[in-house]
Structures are given as C-alpha cells and as structure tokens.
Amino acid sequence: xxxxxxxxxxxxxxxxxxxxxxxxxLSDVSQLxxxxxxxxxxxxxxxxADLRDRLLLVLDExxxxxxxxxxxxxxxxxxxxxxxxxxxxxxxAAGSPPTPAVDRDPGQGGLxxxxxxxxxxxxxxxVDGDAKTVWAVLPPG
Numbered sequence: 001x002x003x004x005x006x007x008x009x010x011x012x013x014x015x016x017x018x019x020x021x022x023x024x025x026l027s028d029v030s031q032l033x034x035x036x037x038x039x040x041x042x043x044x045x046x047x048x049a050d051l052r053d054r055l056l057l058v059l060d061e062x063x064x065x066x067x068x069x070x071x072x073x074x075x076x077x078x079x080x081x082x083x084x085x086x087x088x089x090x091x092x093a094a095g096s097p098p099t100p101a102v103d104r105d106p107g108q109g110g111l112x113x114x115x116x117x118x119x120x121x122x123x124x125x126x127v128d129g130d131a132k133t134v135w136a137v138l139p140p141g
Contacts, residue, residue: 010098010113013124015135018086020044021079029067032060039078045085047140054119054138058087061112062134065098066091070132081137084121088135094127098134 022044024035036056039045045052055078066074070091079086100113117123120136127133 009100010117010134011124012097012126014126015086015088015124015133016081016122016137018079018081018088021077021085023075023077023079024063026063026067026074026076027072029064032063035063035076036060044078044080051085051138051140055085055087058116058119058136058138059089061116062087062089062136065089065112066093066134069093069096083140085138085140086135087138088133090131090133092131094130094132096132098125 022039022042024031024038026032026035036059039056039059040052045055059076059078063074063076066076066089070093072092075090077086077088079088098113100117101111116136119138121139123134123136125132125134
C-alpha cells in the first residue's frame with residue numbers, strides 16, 4: 001500500500017507542528033547505534049512495537065543520508081504531532097534537496113527516500129538559513 005508519492009523528488013513543504021521528543025547532535029555515522037539504542041529505551045514512543053521499528057528505520061535512513069551528503073553537523077529529532085510522530089533531520093546542505101535515486105541498481109543503495117515515503121503519511125523538506133531539514137510523519141499503526 002503506497003502512502004507517500006513515488007516520485008523522483010520530495011515536495012518542498014514545512015512539517016506539521018510538533019512537540020516533546022528526543023533530539024541528537026550528530027557528526028558521524030558511528031553515533032547512530034547509540035541513537036537507535038536511546039530511541040528503543042525511551043518512553044517517548046508509545047504504541048505498537050512495529051511503530052518503534054519504523055521510527056528507527058526512518059531516523060537511521062535520514063540521519064545517515066544527512067551525515068554522508070549533508071556537510072558535517074547534523075541535528076536529528078523524533079517528536080510528537082498529535083497521535084503521530086515527526087522525524088526531522090537537518091544538515092548544512094541547504095542547496096541540495098533530497099533526491100531519490102533513479103534507475104540505480106538496488107544493490108547499490110539509494111532507495112532510502114523511497115522507503116521513507118512508503119512508511120510515512122506525509123514527508124517533505126525546507127530550508128531555513130543555511131540548513132536544510134528533511135522530515136517525515138509516521139502514523140502510530
């Protein structure tokens with residue numbers, strides 16, 4: 001079942017309002033296992049076990065993309081938006097919109113943005129100053 005659009009680009013759009021949650025300052029992909037552990041142990045995410053798994057997957061994909069392609073300093077967050085959760089990741093590549101891979105062998109990677117779009121009910125990105133933020137909303141069930 002497709003929830004998000006399967007298009008070559010992500011829509012430029014602000015995220016919905018969000019509050020309460022967890023956030024991390026990241027500088028290297030080696031920090032991601034610790035981030036995943038903190039999110040697993042956190043009481044911030046209540047709901048079915050598969051929700052936590054989906055949040056972990058989306059956060060990991062978005063943060064690793066930002067760390068690999070976003071030019072250094074990365075901020076990642078998981079916050080509430082009513083009954084759903086917002087995953088937002090900011091990096092310093094304001095001039096580089098999120099661009100899903102097109103015509104690439106799946107064995108070479110590049111399918112993370114498609115996966116995020118599939119798992120989310122809404123997704124997008126925006127620029128604020130010299131930072132780009134990519135975001136996705138995940139429903140509780």
